[in-house]
Every structure is written in C-alpha cells, then in structure tokens.
Amino acid sequence: MPYWLMKSEPDEFSIHDLKKLGHGRWDGVRNYQARNFLRQMKEGDQFFFYHSSCAEPGIAGIGRISRSAYPDPTALDHASPYHDAKANDESNPWSAVDVEFVEVFASPLKLAQLKAQAALQDLALVKKGSRLSVMPVSADEWQAILAMR
Template identity: 55%
Template sequence: MAKWLVKTEPSECSIDDFARAPGTAIPWDGVRNYQARNFLREMTEGDEVFIYHSSCKHIGIAGIVRVTRSAYPDPKQFDASSPYHDPKSTPDNPRWQAVDMQFVRKLPKLISLDRLKNLTGLEQLPLVRKGNRLSVMPVSEDEWQLIVQLVD
C-alpha cells in the first residue's frame, strides 16, 4: 500500500470532520492542480494518508485516514453551481479526480511543519522542500515511519 499526505484548510475539511463520521467514506474532491490530480489517480483502496492542516493558525499533520475508494471522476467538475465546475470537462473525458477516504485516527498532538523540517530523513519529502505547494503528495515508507514514530 502507498502512503500519502494531503493538505486541507480545516475550515473546509479537517481531521475532526473525518472523526465525526467514523466508518463513513468522505469524498476528497475539488483538487484542481494537474500534478496533484495525477497523484490522486495513483491512490488505491487501502492506501494510508496523513491529513495536514494548512492556511490556519496551527499548521501540521493532524491525523491519518485511509483511501476507501480509488480515483474516480470528481462529480463537482460537472456541476455548474459548484466552485469546482470545469466547463471543459465532460463525462466522456473528465479532467479531475476524487477519492473517498475514511477516518483512522487523530494524532494526540499536531506535528508542526517546523518539527517536520528539522527531522533528519525528511529532506526529500515535498512538504518540507522550498516552493512546494502541492495539496496531494506521496510519502515514502521510510518517511511515513519517521513521522509515525513522533506520535507512537
């Protein structure tokens, strides 16, 4: 199984939103960056995902979710009333993908970006590299284990 990190603004979707709906698959949709979309296409059922809170007072990894449905066409791209509507996307040729994810656990304490930046072994993690603003990114098995050890 692959490992991932997704960034979200807690006001849009937080680890607490997943925690309030245990056992419920929540769509991860609205991604409108081609590289992030390509990573979504690689996600498969069972993959583990760090939820990273961004654009808020306390940024960092807040919890873990699991992919419960592999990539499928994001329905919001076809909804003219959605802010994620894409008039150039068609059901026969969809541009954007979504995945469904389910709550695994909330971390007892947020792992801050500063802490991640100072952890030996995470130098190649896109999150800590200068200029990387992707909302979806892969995490290697070694990186995943280093991060999980911070809370276990």
C-alpha cells in the same frame, strides 16, 4: 503499500470532520500533478491528513483510501467552487477518491517540527516551493513521522 500526504484547510474539511463522518470524498483537486497522484491511490493506502492555510499548519491525523480514483463530480456541478466549465460527462479531467478516518493525533505535528527532522529532508512537504495538495510519502518518511507522534 504506498503512503500519501493530503492537505486540506480545516475550515473546509478537517480530520475532525472526517472522524465525525467516518468517511468522505476527497475532491476539488485542480492541479494536474496532484490529480495524477490521486489516480495512483489504491483502496487501503494510508495518508497523513495535513491541515493547511490555518493558524498552525501540520499533520493532524491519518486516513485511508476507501475507493480509488473516479471522475470528480464537483467539476460538473455548476454550484460548486470546483466547477470546471471545460468538463463534461464524456470528458472530465479531474479525479476524486473516497477516504475513511483512521486516527486523529493528540496534537498536530507542526511544519517546523517536520522540517527539523533529518529523516524528512526529502519529503516534498518540507521543500521550498512545494505547494501540492497531494503528494507521496516514502515508507521511511511514514515511519519517521509516526515516531514523532
């Protein structure tokens, strides 16, 4: 089973929001490589929920993909900050997935902690210049991160 890491600003959508809702739509991804990763996700895949652009960035919990990729409706919504003027009903280049809550960590695993783990040296998140909001995580990296909880 593939594993993933997905980033969200907690002021926008946090692991606590997902816990409260139980499920939600992961949308608004506007990077082609990250979009392509969304399109690879299958129902049942798990992901680390990473809080970014906040006081203490880190992995805050775990979610699961509950619906594989479909056209992102925010691209067509003129009121959405993720609206894409080039998208239309026939041609929408953006994708969304549905997610469900699995677990919130007692305390987030901070980026510095992740960078200090030799087993995570190849994790895209810890590499310099990595800015993707969606990225794959290997089975070994998944287990190494789980062991840090």
